């Protein structure tokens with residue numbers, strides 16, 4: 001077996017992708033991954049976020065060794081693994097479809113991979129106990145998968161990967177099959193587990209909220225390329241392109257004539273909905289130092305803690321504003337569809353968004 005770790009030192013990325021490319025044969029051929037460069041730091045919770053078909057899963061499968069790159073290089077902890085077989089890479093993958101063996105107990109499911117690798121009985125016992133403890137299922141080893149909840153089964157799948165003590169764990173939409181409530185609960189669990197075990201997690205999702213909530217950093221994919229890499233705050237507050245602004249959250253894009261009229265300059269701009277204030281037309285009470293525009297209120301959607309307002313600016317763009325329902329009486333509370341309104345914002349919250357990210 002090849003060496004498990006490369007010439008890793010402090011600062012060596014857990015994963016380094018260099019000009020990674022994948023073309024699938026066909027007429028015309030599909031460029032699934034288009035010259036991707038990426039460093040994932042050791043111990044990071046890193047997410048690859050993007051719409052369906054943007055190439056995230058193909059990148060993950062190439063790192064795992066299930067798919068051969070057309071060109072480019074993959075390094076794990078400093079070692080070039082591009083040509084290595086999947087079993088010879090220090091990674092494990094957790095899939096959405098976690099397929100546990102139904103006739104085996106939870107502990108036997110977790111132990112199975114170690115049995116195949118001929119790990120000694122004593123070490124198997126220690127490592128299975130450790131892995132079950134890590135996913136907070138220490139008391140459930142004797143149960144059968146059918147006696148567990150969906151979230152607990154997903155944690156068994158995680159334990160099955162953690163038991164191998166990989167340097168990197170690849171997770172392909174692992175929460176995709178869970179209902180919303182369980183999914184949110186598992187997001188919190190997953191983050192806690194990653195923090196405890198300190199393993200690098202590379203997580204694939206098309207759910208922007210999930211990526212922002214969980215990750216130390218996020219790479220936003222679009223058509224086989226990475227448009228932006230940054231923290232949740234960076235990709236949300238300072239999107240590098242109109243695509244990122246639109247995919248990560250509601251973007252409220254202003255371009256062309258509307259931008260000229262409302263912002264007063266050429267270009268494309270985004271303003272996040274929670275940064276917009278809405279008031280009856282002519283109300284300038286909250287106006288100190290703010291920019292503003294006149295509009296007609298098209299929709300009011302009450303959503304419990306927040307209300308969503310959709311307005312059509314006289315200048316020709318449509319914007320969404322979110323206001324918290326704090327209970328404090330404010331001007332927006334009694335607004336009705338069809339009314340004329342004034343939208344205001346702090347000029348600091350206008351984000352310049354290039355049409356596409358520079359490469």
Ligand SMILES: Nc1ncnc2c1ncn2[C@@H]1O[C@H](COP(=O)(O)OP(=O)(O)OP(=O)(O)O)[C@@H](O)[C@H]1O
Pocket residue numbers: 024025030031032050051052053054055056057058059206
């Ligand atoms: N085995 C294959 N043969 C041909 N084309 C493929 C193959 N696998 C993926 N593709 C194509 O490559 C592109 C990227 O697919 P990929 O599965 O990586 O996207 P994704 O971002 O993970 O999407 P999803 O969120 O739907 O899984 C798509 O256009 C897809 O149709």
